[in-house]
Amino acid sequence: MVRDIAKEIESAVVPEDAIAVWALGQCGFVLKSAACTVGIDLYLSDSVYEKYGAPWSRTAPPPIAPEALPPLDAVLCTHHHDDHMDDATLRALRTKASTTFVAPRAHLSLMRDFGLDERRLAGMNHGETLRLPGVEIKAFAAMHDTFERDEAGNHRFLGYTFRFGGFTVYHAGDTIGFPELPEWIRPENVDAAFVPINGRDYRRTAANIVGNMNYREAADLAADIGAGVVVPMHYGIFRHNDENPAYFVDYIYQTYPELPFRLPRLGERFILWK
Template identity: 55%
Template sequence: MKLYRSDAALQQEMKETSLPPGTAALWALGQAGFLIQIEDKRLVIDPYLSNKTAGGLWVRQFPAPVTPEQLPELEAVLCTHQHDDHMDASTLAKLYPRQTTQFIIPRAHAGLMASWGLGPERIIGMNHMESATVNGVEIRAIAAMHDRFEQDDQGNHRYLGYVIRCGGLTIYHSGDTIGFPELAEWLKDERIDIALIPINGRDYARTAQGIVGNCNYREAADLAAAIGADMVIPMHFGMFAHNDENPAYFVDYLYTRYRAQKFHMMTAGERFIYMK
């Protein structure tokens, strides 16, 4: 059974989608990766479009729906943190030659990008509560707690999420994080239209293997409700069998606790159109 969409029609759709004001289109790329379009502005977040992590237990359950070269023109590429399935050197190296594209990363990882041969000319390093505007798209960094806060010697957070504003819409991509009280406080006044939050969770067995944890399905739903997100889209499931969660649990928990909360489940290659 085909569990994902990957074809020439998808590539054409990504390049030719036209949106009215107040509308966003999101394409799921797998794991925490998304192509986001608001009006005529496009950016991609955490694109893992290679097999870089392959080995041992880390076996992709489906191939990438597109290659880096098949993505449309982009205002920016955002990476939330340095794990191969979020900040993929192979994918970034193929996107870096695009001269009109900016790269937004945690400042703590600027040296790593340089070691990959990606110079500083179009790299914007970010830290908690810092903002940047790229071709009309406002991007604000929010610290994430991937089990815990981690900072470099200069106090730059290694894990970030991003609040993205454009065309009257606000989208929050949490990156990899667990839920914690400060996060809800930072976000509750942001008027989030769409929240992208991981649901794969954490447990003793995975911690023993050195796998760093995220929100589970309950925390993701609770966080979306706490920040008043109009729509929540769960992410970070389905890619690796040993670090996964059944998204049906997320849906069941929403139905039980937050029946009025809008949500959408996405499969790789799917386009979802949101109208405010």
């Protein structure tokens, strides 16, 4: 039986103390609360392979075409890399008239290049808060190997917290661990943390593939910030820039047996409760 993800998103009724989540691949998710629906880092094309060729082919097709998504209240991008700020996906979503598009202020020019309406764009930088109907969004600098800023001092890589009423989500974007990060995020009292696990190594660095936390660092961060549940991401789409999520599960089992986790499959819907 083929699932209709768009219908699932539209018809889901979510309690006040929970969120519904659709895992759409890489770092891409749709989050639905009782009050609003947002997407983040949606990579629903094969544009990376189309631009750069091998070895950037997807291991599986997108679970839904971007134009098939129902209207979203907001679509966020954590940074400018093509599997997070995908022009093919964003161009398809620009027809959704109710959507606000949020990105690092350092990359708003790229969003404009994709044909997105200036009146529906919102730029953010570290420490800033954006309030939209049903959700409060706060931006935190990410260190995708290093901090990078534009000429105006705006961070090029961000993570976000989403406060949906009484439920708070942290999406780390692409980042390595660094001492300030748990100090910034811990006061947010995160109910669910979405963290990358694909790591970094000599071979990928030599190929100019920018690194992230590995599975141990990701679990350590979730524990350090007191997350209610941790969800790994950034695996399963590109074989040469991947990690086995079973290592993440085993490390949690051995090191943080009290830390709940959810290991999503591509296209899966699940509910997170407070």
